[in-house]
Amino acid sequence: MTTEHPNSPQGYKTPVGILGVGHFVPEEILTNAELAKFVDTTDEWIVSRTGIRARRRATPEQATSDLAIEAGRRALEASGTRAEDIDLIIVATMTPDCPMPATSSIVQYKLGAARAAGFDLNIACSGFVYALITGAQFVASGTFRRVLVIGADCMTRLMNWKDRSTCVLFGDGAGAVVLGPVAAGYGIVGIHAGVNGAGGPSLTVNAGGSRLPSWSVGLDPADFYLKMEGPEVFRFAVSVMGEAALKALDNGGLTPEQVALFIPHQANARIIEASRKRLNLPPARVFSNVENYGNTSCGSVPLALSEALEQNRIQDGDLIVLVGFGGGLSWASAAIRWGGLQDS
Numbered sequence: 151m152t153t154e155h156p157n158s159p160q161g162y163k164t165p166v167g168i169l170g171v172g173h174f175v176p177e178e179i180l181t182n183a184e185l186a187k188f189v190d191t192t193d194e195w196i197v198s199r200t201g202i203r204a205r206r207r208a209t210p211e212q213a214t215s216d217l218a219i220e221a222g223r224r225a226l227e228a229s230g231t232r233a234e235d236i237d238l239i240i241v242a243t244m245t246p247d248c249p250m251p252a253t254s255s256i257v258q259y260k261l262g263a264a265r266a267a268g269f270d271l272n273i274a275c276s277g278f279v280y281a282l283i284t285g286a287q288f289v290a291s292g293t294f295r296r297v298l299v300i301g302a303d304c305m306t307r308l309m310n311w312k313d314r315s316t317c318v319l320f321g322d323g324a325g326a327v328v329l330g331p332v333a334a335g336y337g338i339v340g341i342h343a344g345v346n347g348a349g350g351p352s353l354t355v356n357a358g359g360s361r362l363p364s365w366s367v368g369l370d371p372a373d374f375y376l377k378m379e380g381p382e383v384f385r386f387a388v389s390v391m392g393e394a395a396l397k398a399l400d401n402g403g404l405t406p407e408q409v410a411l412f413i414p415h416q417a418n419a420r421i422i423e424a425s426r427k428r429l430n431l432p433p434a435r436v437f438s439n440v441e442n443y444g445n446t447s448c449g450s451v452p453l454a455l456s457e458a459l460e461q462n463r464i465q466d467g468d469l470i471v472l473v474g475f476g477g478g479l480s481w482a483s484a485a486i487r488w489g490g491l492q493d494s
Protein backbone atom coordinates (compact mmCIF):
# COMPACT_ATOMS: atom_id res chain seq x y z
CA MET A 151 0.00 0.00 0.00
CA THR A 152 1.33 3.47 -0.85
CA THR A 153 1.37 5.84 2.10
CA GLU A 154 0.45 9.47 1.40
CA HIS A 155 2.92 12.02 2.78
CA PRO A 156 1.95 15.69 2.71
CA ASN A 157 4.31 17.68 0.50
CA SER A 158 6.40 14.74 -0.73
CA PRO A 159 7.05 14.95 -4.47
CA GLN A 160 4.70 12.77 -6.45
CA GLY A 161 5.76 9.14 -6.33
CA TYR A 162 7.68 9.26 -3.03
CA LYS A 163 6.45 6.38 -0.86
CA THR A 164 8.84 7.41 1.93
CA PRO A 165 9.82 11.03 2.74
CA VAL A 166 13.55 11.54 2.07
CA GLY A 167 15.78 14.04 3.81
CA ILE A 168 19.38 15.02 4.44
CA LEU A 169 20.76 13.35 7.58
CA GLY A 170 24.22 14.94 7.56
CA VAL A 171 26.43 17.23 5.49
CA GLY A 172 30.20 17.68 5.06
CA HIS A 173 32.65 19.46 2.81
CA PHE A 174 36.33 19.56 1.98
CA VAL A 175 38.49 22.02 0.06
CA PRO A 176 42.21 21.90 -0.77
CA GLU A 177 44.51 24.06 1.33
CA GLU A 178 46.03 26.28 -1.33
CA ILE A 179 44.24 29.62 -1.68
CA LEU A 180 44.72 31.36 -5.00
CA THR A 181 43.73 35.00 -4.62
CA ASN A 182 42.87 37.40 -7.43
CA ALA A 183 46.14 39.26 -6.77
CA GLU A 184 48.10 36.03 -7.24
CA LEU A 185 46.22 35.27 -10.47
CA ALA A 186 46.97 38.76 -11.75
CA LYS A 187 50.69 37.91 -11.59
CA PHE A 188 50.35 35.46 -14.49
CA VAL A 189 47.05 36.40 -16.19
CA ASP A 190 46.12 39.77 -17.69
CA THR A 191 43.47 40.64 -15.12
CA THR A 192 42.87 42.67 -11.96
CA ASP A 193 41.26 42.08 -8.60
CA GLU A 194 38.91 44.97 -9.37
CA TRP A 195 37.68 43.39 -12.65
CA ILE A 196 37.13 39.96 -11.14
CA VAL A 197 35.34 41.24 -8.03
CA SER A 198 33.09 43.66 -9.91
CA ARG A 199 32.08 41.11 -12.61
CA THR A 200 31.86 37.98 -10.46
CA GLY A 201 32.14 38.68 -6.72
CA ILE A 202 35.01 36.16 -6.54
CA ARG A 203 38.06 37.04 -4.42
CA ALA A 204 39.78 33.67 -4.08
CA ARG A 205 39.53 30.01 -5.04
CA ARG A 206 41.16 26.78 -3.84
CA ARG A 207 43.55 24.70 -5.92
CA ALA A 208 44.30 21.01 -5.44
CA THR A 209 47.94 19.93 -5.26
CA PRO A 210 49.27 17.94 -8.24
CA GLU A 211 48.93 14.79 -6.08
CA GLN A 212 45.28 15.46 -5.18
CA ALA A 213 42.56 14.14 -7.48
CA THR A 214 38.79 14.56 -7.31
CA SER A 215 38.33 11.35 -5.31
CA ASP A 216 40.62 12.69 -2.56
CA LEU A 217 38.33 15.67 -2.09
CA ALA A 218 35.21 13.52 -2.43
CA ILE A 219 36.37 10.97 0.16
CA GLU A 220 37.07 13.60 2.80
CA ALA A 221 33.76 15.39 2.19
CA GLY A 222 31.99 12.01 2.27
CA ARG A 223 33.71 11.01 5.51
CA ARG A 224 32.60 14.27 7.14
CA ALA A 225 28.99 13.83 5.96
CA LEU A 226 28.94 10.29 7.36
CA GLU A 227 30.25 11.57 10.68
CA ALA A 228 27.72 14.43 10.80
CA SER A 229 24.88 11.99 10.16
CA GLY A 230 26.15 9.34 12.60
CA THR A 231 26.28 6.79 9.76
CA ARG A 232 28.92 4.06 9.52
CA ALA A 233 30.51 3.59 6.09
CA GLU A 234 29.43 -0.05 6.09
CA ASP A 235 25.79 1.00 6.42
CA ILE A 236 25.81 2.98 3.16
CA ASP A 237 23.74 1.30 0.43
CA LEU A 238 24.67 3.53 -2.50
CA ILE A 239 27.29 6.17 -3.35
CA ILE A 240 26.69 8.65 -6.15
CA VAL A 241 29.56 10.93 -7.10
CA ALA A 242 28.58 13.90 -9.24
CA THR A 243 31.62 15.18 -11.10
CA MET A 244 32.81 16.41 -14.46
CA THR A 245 36.46 15.89 -13.49
CA PRO A 246 36.65 12.18 -12.54
CA ASP A 247 40.07 10.82 -11.50
CA CYS A 248 40.12 8.95 -14.85
CA PRO A 249 37.59 7.59 -17.39
CA MET A 250 37.62 4.20 -15.63
CA PRO A 251 37.20 3.10 -12.87
CA ALA A 252 34.44 5.47 -11.83
CA THR A 253 35.34 7.88 -9.04
CA SER A 254 32.52 6.36 -6.97
CA SER A 255 34.38 3.00 -7.02
CA ILE A 256 37.51 4.65 -5.63
CA VAL A 257 35.44 6.45 -2.98
CA GLN A 258 33.59 3.23 -2.05
CA TYR A 259 36.83 1.34 -1.52
CA LYS A 260 38.69 4.03 0.38
CA LEU A 261 35.73 4.87 2.63
CA GLY A 262 35.26 1.18 3.45
CA ALA A 263 31.63 1.26 2.32
CA ALA A 264 31.79 -2.50 1.87
CA ARG A 265 28.26 -3.19 0.72
CA ALA A 266 27.52 0.04 -1.17
CA ALA A 267 26.61 0.18 -4.84
CA GLY A 268 28.01 3.17 -6.69
CA PHE A 269 28.04 5.20 -9.86
CA ASP A 270 29.19 8.56 -11.18
CA LEU A 271 26.84 11.15 -12.59
CA ASN A 272 27.98 13.84 -15.02
CA ILE A 273 25.77 16.74 -15.97
CA ALA A 274 28.41 19.44 -15.39
CA CYS A 275 27.76 21.97 -12.62
CA SER A 276 24.14 20.79 -12.17
CA GLY A 277 25.53 17.40 -11.13
CA PHE A 278 25.11 17.56 -7.38
CA VAL A 279 21.42 18.54 -7.41
CA TYR A 280 20.73 15.92 -10.10
CA ALA A 281 22.55 13.33 -7.96
CA LEU A 282 20.57 14.43 -4.89
CA ILE A 283 17.20 13.93 -6.55
CA THR A 284 18.41 10.69 -8.17
CA GLY A 285 19.65 9.27 -4.86
CA ALA A 286 16.41 10.35 -3.20
CA GLN A 287 14.44 8.14 -5.59
CA PHE A 288 16.12 5.02 -4.18
CA VAL A 289 15.20 5.98 -0.63
CA ALA A 290 11.71 7.12 -1.60
CA SER A 291 10.99 3.79 -3.25
CA GLY A 292 12.25 1.84 -0.24
CA THR A 293 15.07 0.25 -2.28
CA PHE A 294 17.84 1.79 -0.13
CA ARG A 295 17.97 3.38 3.34
CA ARG A 296 21.28 5.27 3.22
CA VAL A 297 22.61 7.02 0.13
CA LEU A 298 25.82 9.06 0.14
CA VAL A 299 25.65 11.81 -2.48
CA ILE A 300 28.90 13.64 -3.19
CA GLY A 301 29.57 16.58 -5.49
CA ALA A 302 33.28 17.04 -6.22
CA ASP A 303 35.38 18.69 -8.87
CA CYS A 304 38.95 19.76 -9.54
CA MET A 305 38.02 22.49 -12.00
CA THR A 306 41.52 23.98 -11.97
CA ARG A 307 42.58 20.91 -13.98
CA LEU A 308 40.38 22.14 -16.85
CA MET A 309 41.61 25.73 -16.79
CA ASN A 310 43.48 27.36 -19.60
CA TRP A 311 45.58 29.78 -17.56
CA LYS A 312 45.99 31.93 -20.68
CA ASP A 313 42.21 32.42 -21.02
CA ARG A 314 41.37 35.19 -18.57
CA SER A 315 37.65 34.97 -19.30
CA THR A 316 37.42 31.49 -17.70
CA CYS A 317 40.43 30.79 -15.46
CA VAL A 318 39.45 33.43 -12.91
CA LEU A 319 36.02 31.85 -12.35
CA PHE A 320 36.62 28.30 -11.14
CA GLY A 321 38.11 26.45 -8.16
CA ASP A 322 38.34 23.01 -6.54
CA GLY A 323 36.09 21.64 -3.80
CA ALA A 324 33.71 18.95 -2.63
CA GLY A 325 30.59 18.57 -0.54
CA ALA A 326 28.51 15.58 0.48
CA VAL A 327 25.20 14.64 2.06
CA VAL A 328 23.77 11.44 3.51
CA LEU A 329 20.18 10.79 2.45
CA GLY A 330 17.71 8.67 4.39
CA PRO A 331 14.06 8.44 5.47
CA VAL A 332 12.69 11.33 7.56
CA ALA A 333 9.38 12.12 9.27
CA ALA A 334 6.32 12.95 7.18
CA GLY A 335 6.29 16.53 5.92
CA TYR A 336 10.11 16.85 6.08
CA GLY A 337 12.89 16.32 3.58
CA ILE A 338 12.66 16.86 -0.15
CA VAL A 339 9.26 18.41 -0.77
CA GLY A 340 9.63 19.58 -4.37
CA ILE A 341 11.95 18.89 -7.29
CA HIS A 342 12.55 20.04 -10.84
CA ALA A 343 15.21 19.39 -13.50
CA GLY A 344 15.80 20.10 -17.17
CA VAL A 345 18.26 20.23 -20.05
CA ASN A 346 18.45 22.42 -23.15
CA GLY A 347 20.93 20.63 -25.40
CA ALA A 348 20.70 23.32 -28.07
CA GLY A 349 22.78 25.54 -25.75
CA GLY A 350 25.44 22.85 -25.23
CA PRO A 351 28.10 24.43 -27.48
CA SER A 352 28.30 27.51 -25.24
CA LEU A 353 30.08 25.61 -22.44
CA THR A 354 32.38 22.77 -23.48
CA VAL A 355 35.50 20.68 -22.96
CA ASN A 356 36.02 19.36 -26.49
CA ALA A 357 38.73 16.71 -26.26
CA GLY A 358 39.31 13.63 -24.15
CA GLY A 359 36.09 11.82 -24.99
CA SER A 360 35.08 9.47 -27.82
CA ARG A 361 34.76 12.20 -30.47
CA LEU A 362 38.24 13.60 -29.94
CA PRO A 363 40.21 10.99 -27.98
CA SER A 364 43.28 12.26 -26.19
CA TRP A 365 45.55 10.53 -28.74
CA SER A 366 43.91 12.25 -31.77
CA VAL A 367 46.41 13.72 -34.19
CA GLY A 368 46.61 17.52 -34.26
CA LEU A 369 45.01 18.25 -30.91
CA ASP A 370 45.96 21.45 -29.19
CA PRO A 371 46.33 21.47 -25.38
CA ALA A 372 43.60 24.12 -25.36
CA ASP A 373 41.15 21.50 -26.67
CA PHE A 374 41.30 19.84 -23.25
CA TYR A 375 40.39 23.01 -21.41
CA LEU A 376 37.01 24.43 -20.56
CA LYS A 377 35.68 26.90 -23.12
CA MET A 378 32.78 29.23 -22.52
CA GLU A 379 30.69 31.85 -24.27
CA GLY A 380 30.51 33.92 -21.07
CA PRO A 381 27.73 36.38 -21.92
CA GLU A 382 25.53 33.61 -23.41
CA VAL A 383 25.94 31.42 -20.33
CA PHE A 384 25.33 34.46 -18.15
CA ARG A 385 21.98 35.15 -19.85
CA PHE A 386 20.99 31.48 -19.51
CA ALA A 387 21.99 31.38 -15.84
CA VAL A 388 20.10 34.55 -14.93
CA SER A 389 16.91 33.27 -16.51
CA VAL A 390 17.12 29.67 -15.30
CA MET A 391 18.16 30.04 -11.66
CA GLY A 392 15.05 31.80 -10.35
CA GLU A 393 12.72 29.81 -12.61
CA ALA A 394 14.16 26.47 -11.46
CA ALA A 395 13.69 27.49 -7.82
CA LEU A 396 10.08 28.51 -8.50
CA LYS A 397 9.35 25.20 -10.25
CA ALA A 398 10.71 23.09 -7.36
CA LEU A 399 8.63 25.16 -4.94
CA ASP A 400 5.56 24.86 -7.12
CA ASN A 401 6.10 21.07 -7.32
CA GLY A 402 5.71 21.03 -3.52
CA GLY A 403 2.78 23.49 -3.47
CA LEU A 404 5.04 26.17 -1.94
CA THR A 405 5.94 29.81 -2.67
CA PRO A 406 9.15 31.89 -2.34
CA GLU A 407 7.80 33.77 0.71
CA GLN A 408 8.06 30.52 2.64
CA VAL A 409 11.76 30.06 1.85
CA ALA A 410 14.09 30.51 4.85
CA LEU A 411 17.30 30.07 2.87
CA PHE A 412 18.00 29.95 -0.86
CA ILE A 413 21.27 28.13 -1.69
CA PRO A 414 22.05 28.67 -5.38
CA HIS A 415 24.94 27.36 -7.46
CA GLN A 416 27.92 29.56 -6.65
CA ALA A 417 29.05 30.67 -10.10
CA ASN A 418 28.84 34.45 -9.98
CA ALA A 419 27.52 36.94 -7.40
CA ARG A 420 25.65 38.85 -10.14
CA ILE A 421 23.75 35.72 -11.18
CA ILE A 422 22.89 35.01 -7.53
CA GLU A 423 21.70 38.59 -7.07
CA ALA A 424 19.52 38.43 -10.19
CA SER A 425 17.84 35.24 -8.94
CA ARG A 426 17.37 36.74 -5.49
CA LYS A 427 15.46 39.60 -7.10
CA ARG A 428 13.42 37.19 -9.24
CA LEU A 429 12.36 35.34 -6.09
CA ASN A 430 11.87 38.61 -4.23
CA LEU A 431 13.93 37.42 -1.26
CA PRO A 432 15.79 39.70 1.17
CA PRO A 433 19.62 39.28 1.05
CA ALA A 434 19.60 37.57 4.47
CA ARG A 435 17.66 34.65 2.96
CA VAL A 436 20.25 33.91 0.27
CA PHE A 437 23.50 32.08 0.97
CA SER A 438 26.70 32.79 -0.91
CA ASN A 439 30.34 31.84 -0.46
CA VAL A 440 31.37 32.38 -4.10
CA GLU A 441 33.70 35.09 -2.82
CA ASN A 442 35.98 32.48 -1.18
CA TYR A 443 35.80 29.53 -3.57
CA GLY A 444 34.68 30.67 -7.04
CA ASN A 445 32.73 28.10 -9.02
CA THR A 446 33.57 24.61 -7.75
CA SER A 447 31.06 23.01 -10.16
CA CYS A 448 29.57 19.91 -8.49
CA GLY A 449 31.15 20.90 -5.17
CA SER A 450 29.41 24.28 -5.13
CA VAL A 451 25.90 23.61 -3.77
CA PRO A 452 26.83 21.05 -1.05
CA LEU A 453 29.81 23.20 0.00
CA ALA A 454 27.46 26.16 0.38
CA LEU A 455 24.91 24.02 2.24
CA SER A 456 27.62 22.74 4.57
CA GLU A 457 28.89 26.24 5.38
CA ALA A 458 25.34 27.53 5.84
CA LEU A 459 24.81 24.86 8.50
CA GLU A 460 28.14 25.66 10.16
CA GLN A 461 27.02 29.30 10.34
CA ASN A 462 23.70 28.30 11.92
CA ARG A 463 21.74 29.70 8.98
CA ILE A 464 19.38 26.70 8.85
CA GLN A 465 17.05 25.56 11.66
CA ASP A 466 14.79 22.54 11.93
CA GLY A 467 11.56 23.15 10.05
CA ASP A 468 13.13 25.71 7.68
CA LEU A 469 12.34 25.48 4.00
CA ILE A 470 15.49 25.69 1.89
CA VAL A 471 15.89 25.62 -1.89
CA LEU A 472 18.94 24.31 -3.75
CA VAL A 473 19.51 25.13 -7.42
CA GLY A 474 22.27 23.97 -9.75
CA PHE A 475 22.87 24.97 -13.38
CA GLY A 476 25.64 24.48 -15.90
CA GLY A 477 26.90 22.83 -19.05
CA GLY A 478 24.40 20.95 -21.13
CA LEU A 479 22.91 23.44 -20.73
CA SER A 480 21.28 21.95 -17.66
CA TRP A 481 19.62 22.77 -14.37
CA ALA A 482 18.07 21.07 -11.33
CA SER A 483 16.44 22.23 -8.12
CA ALA A 484 15.14 20.82 -4.86
CA ALA A 485 13.00 22.35 -2.11
CA ILE A 486 13.74 20.76 1.26
CA ARG A 487 11.97 21.04 4.63
CA TRP A 488 14.93 20.74 6.99
CA GLY A 489 14.88 18.29 9.92
CA GLY A 490 12.44 15.51 10.70
CA LEU A 491 15.29 13.19 11.71
CA GLN A 492 14.23 9.88 13.17
CA ASP A 493 16.01 7.19 15.15
CA SER A 494 17.46 4.86 12.56
Ligand SMILES: CC(C)(COP(=O)(O)OP(=O)(O)OC[C@H]1O[C@@H](n2cnc3c(N)ncnc32)[C@H](O)[C@@H]1OP(=O)(O)O)[C@@H](O)C(=O)NCCC(=O)NCCS
Pocket residue numbers: 190191192195196199200275314315316318378379380381382383384387417418421445475476477
Ligand atom coordinates in the same frame (compact mmCIF):
# COMPACT_ATOMS: atom_id res chain seq x y z
C1 LIG B 1 32.52 35.52 -17.65
C2 LIG B 1 31.80 36.80 -17.24
C3 LIG B 1 32.14 37.16 -15.81
C4 LIG B 1 32.26 37.92 -18.16
O1 LIG B 1 31.63 39.10 -17.81
P1 LIG B 1 31.08 40.06 -18.94
O2 LIG B 1 30.63 41.29 -18.28
O3 LIG B 1 30.07 39.27 -19.73
O4 LIG B 1 32.37 40.36 -19.76
P2 LIG B 1 32.65 40.08 -21.32
O5 LIG B 1 32.83 38.62 -21.53
O6 LIG B 1 31.58 40.79 -22.11
O7 LIG B 1 34.02 40.80 -21.45
C5 LIG B 1 34.11 42.20 -21.26
C6 LIG B 1 35.57 42.58 -21.41
O8 LIG B 1 36.30 42.10 -20.28
C7 LIG B 1 37.46 41.39 -20.74
N1 LIG B 1 37.75 40.34 -19.75
C8 LIG B 1 37.28 39.07 -19.73
N2 LIG B 1 37.82 38.42 -18.67
C9 LIG B 1 38.61 39.30 -18.03
C10 LIG B 1 39.40 39.23 -16.88
N3 LIG B 1 39.50 38.12 -16.15
N4 LIG B 1 40.07 40.33 -16.49
C11 LIG B 1 40.01 41.46 -17.20
N5 LIG B 1 39.27 41.60 -18.31
C12 LIG B 1 38.58 40.51 -18.71
C13 LIG B 1 37.05 40.83 -22.08
O9 LIG B 1 38.19 40.56 -22.85
C14 LIG B 1 36.24 41.97 -22.64
O10 LIG B 1 37.12 42.94 -23.14
P3 LIG B 1 36.78 43.71 -24.51
O11 LIG B 1 35.50 44.45 -24.23
O12 LIG B 1 37.96 44.58 -24.68
O13 LIG B 1 36.63 42.64 -25.54
C15 LIG B 1 30.26 36.63 -17.40
O14 LIG B 1 29.93 36.53 -18.74
C16 LIG B 1 29.75 35.41 -16.68
O15 LIG B 1 29.77 35.36 -15.48
N6 LIG B 1 29.20 34.44 -17.43
C17 LIG B 1 28.65 33.23 -16.83
C18 LIG B 1 29.77 32.36 -16.36
C19 LIG B 1 29.29 31.19 -15.59
O16 LIG B 1 28.58 31.31 -14.65
N7 LIG B 1 29.77 30.02 -16.00
C20 LIG B 1 29.62 28.82 -15.28
C21 LIG B 1 28.35 28.17 -15.55
S1 LIG B 1 28.23 26.74 -14.54
